Amino acid sequence: MAALYNRVALIGLGLIASSMAHAMRANGLAKEIVGYAKSAETRAVAVEIGLCDRVTDTAVEAVLGADLVVLAVPVGAMGELAEEIGAHLAAGTTVTDVGSVKQAVIAAVAPHMPEGVHFIAGHPIAGTEHSGPRSGFATLFVNRWWLLTPMEGADPAAVARLRALCEGMGAKVDEMDAAHHDLVLAVTSHTPHLIAYTMVGVADDLSRVTDSEVINYSAAGFRDFTRIAASDPTMWRDVFLTNKDATLEILGRFTEELFALQRAIRLGDGDHLHAYFTRTRAIRRGIIEAGQDTAAPDFGRSAIVVEKSG
Amino acid sequence: MAALYNRVALIGLGLIASSMAHAMRANGLAKEIVGYAKSAETRAVAVEIGLCDRVTDTAVEAVLGADLVVLAVPVGAMGELAEEIGAHLAAGTTVTDVGSVKQAVIAAVAPHMPEGVHFIAGHPIAGTEHSGPRSGFATLFVNRWWLLTPMEGADPAAVARLRALCEGMGAKVDEMDAAHHDLVLAVTSHTPHLIAYTMVGVADDLSRVTDSEVINYSAAGFRDFTRIAASDPTMWRDVFLTNKDATLEILGRFTEELFALQRAIRLGDGDHLHAYFTRTRAIRRGIIEAGQDTAAPDFGRSAIVVEKSG
Known part of the structure; x- marks a missing residue:
């Protein structure tokens, strides 16, 4: 070229x-x-x-x-x-x-x-x-x-x-448009990162569960959070300080939905949980079809599987 | 054998x-x-x-x-x-x-x-x-x-x-012990899954961000959430209904810490954010050292990188 x-x-x-x-x-x-x-x-x-x-x-x-x-x-x-x-x-x-x-x-x-x-x-x-x-x-x-x-x-x-x-x-x-960019990224990146950082922080705080247990059993789902929570702290501090409004808006929606699921767990509302979890599968399929990820169970890594059984 | x-x-x-x-x-x-x-x-x-x-x-x-x-x-x-x-x-x-x-x-x-x-x-x-x-x-x-x-x-x-x-x-x-197992898994698996399901649900709900934008720009971090939010709905409904107490306890701690970070964003407290984000890197290193994940940027997948720039 x-x-x-x-x-x-x-x-x-x-x-x-x-x-x-x-x-x-x-x-x-x-x-x-x-x-x-x-x-x-x-x-x-x-x-x-x-x-x-x-x-x-x-x-x-x-x-x-x-x-x-x-x-x-x-x-x-x-x-x-x-x-x-x-x-x-x-x-x-x-x-x-x-x-x-x-x-x-x-x-x-x-x-x-x-x-x-x-x-x-x-x-x-x-x-x-x-x-x-x-x-x-x-x-x-x-x-x-x-x-x-x-x-x-x-x-x-x-x-x-x-x-x-x-x-x-x-x-x-x-x-x-720049404003639209900031909203889209608040959804696809900024809020997910904040949540991942928080979950990793919670795990690190919990004295009844040792760090080595968290690390050993991370293949159950937690590992994916640590990957995104390991990104550069300075970059991320600046992201949250400068995309404050969109991040806070998406966080507000997130906690609202999380509370609804939390309530369903507390009340034993299995139908609500099942319906919610079924809906999210379609988005995952879309991402694989769009070529932004692979469906291979091991991503080509032998004996290192990224996902989880619970 | x-x-x-x-x-x-x-x-x-x-x-x-x-x-x-x-x-x-x-x-x-x-x-x-x-x-x-x-x-x-x-x-x-x-x-x-x-x-x-x-x-x-x-x-x-x-x-x-x-x-x-x-x-x-x-x-x-x-x-x-x-x-x-x-x-x-x-x-x-x-x-x-x-x-x-x-x-x-x-x-x-x-x-x-x-x-x-x-x-x-x-x-x-x-x-x-x-x-x-x-x-x-x-x-x-x-x-x-x-x-x-x-x-x-x-x-x-x-x-x-x-x-x-x-x-x-x-x-x-x-x-x-079975009770300890349930607490450890609430931290390393059950709560992370609920959070991932919620984040995917929020993205799906937000009408100003079209599905295709969420999908196209998922490499910014969101993609890792969809992977764990694509697991079997029946299995996960049962997990939350049967490990209710430990999941609700960890969720409570999670929302408490999330609110503290949310407040730091609202108040522009960059030091708090930076310190929090720095702490989480150590856990990630532990997971790689324990052989439960790889540090390779592309996991051996050519041109499909799992992580994010923001």
Whole structure:
């Protein structure tokens, strides 16, 4: 594939940015990749593993001459970063981000973007529970969705070019309004994560059940919660603080439904429970049919089964 | 390995029993395997795929002459089944079950066991979200825990023989008190399942987020919930109705902690959130070290990553 950008600046070199570096290289999407991270240790690792063509000592150096700048830092750090680099961005540059929340990022970043710079917020829905510059891999985005939330009046050519980059890394791209993005992600990601964190915290607190029991018998269902509760704490703190309204709304609905099921258990209402549990199977089938998971009982892992018998 | 039992009767031919049939055969643990299921269709499938040496038309026929009887029906059906077969069990026979709840099964089954029959309740912590006679496979129990909850005064030789069977199928065996089992499973399995069912139900209800969005963007975390919320509805109804007290206790603690996190979000208390999310990573590491999951980002599945970026 012909390179889509001459110089891509990756600011922040965690899982997403390092996977982008691998994926852009593997697919010849950028002529040069420049990287910067706040932590000197992260920069040293990036140099050691040859993640980028160049690693700079400041964010400003990284963005000079770049035609694409990717903000890949925690959501809470986006505003300060945008303020720092804003004045150094040339007209015609595209700036995007990979944050999990879009309204708050747009509010923090857009005011610092000079006239003629195309700021197009984005969010790749892919990842693992690992973080840091060593955790990236070139196929992270393959068959995953990359949501773009361009503002009104965004330049169609700039959007199309960014979209081509995402697709070049194997992703499927969808465009939507930032507020809708934040609601959808509150349902599919933010609230599930908060719940998983809570359940793991409860298990850790319960003195009558030892940690080793929780760990040994985790295959009964709990294990899936720990996987999502192991994600980066800073990233998740920022997600909840910046997508507060949507998360609290979905949490409210969640506790309402949970209380209804809790009441059915207390009253012994088996029909209510059975009907509820039957309904949820259809969604699971939809996910497998949409290619976002596999039905294989062991996911190809021999003797490590992900699910549960109770 | 020398056969441990001459004739094993499997009553109920779902995921666990059919996996036992495959595992016992693969490891030469039983000279003859006899099967029975309430549904004529299930029996027909079992005959078609050659799951057992014989499939009988009644539970009583299946247990005649068996030296091991495995009750592998939903927890709510155990009492009636025990009553039906009790009088036909010869002294010296071992009876076990594979239910996810132990106190309720013991209360329902033990009164129907004649003098000289060894009833040793059990629970293999393994499974997939699939059910039925076709879903079993021989390695389901490999490296998984099988909990036995023998009653006071249980015959040590009968317990040792049953333990050897479980180990012969690849499982690790632990013995514990039935009440403790029910509390541990309320934490590691029952409450996580109820929560997962609830979250999937909320997503399904939310009309502003279409089903296809929830499904498409499920890789952000929601997908792991749907996997555990796709399990057999009848089995889970019975689990909650029969392990009511422990489940309600853990649910109470869960909602208490969830409300504390919800309050931290509302008040913008980032330190509280960060500290909480940091603590949960340790449990995840423990699960990987205990061999109950893998740290591989893609579980060996190319381009299908189980985790999330937000």
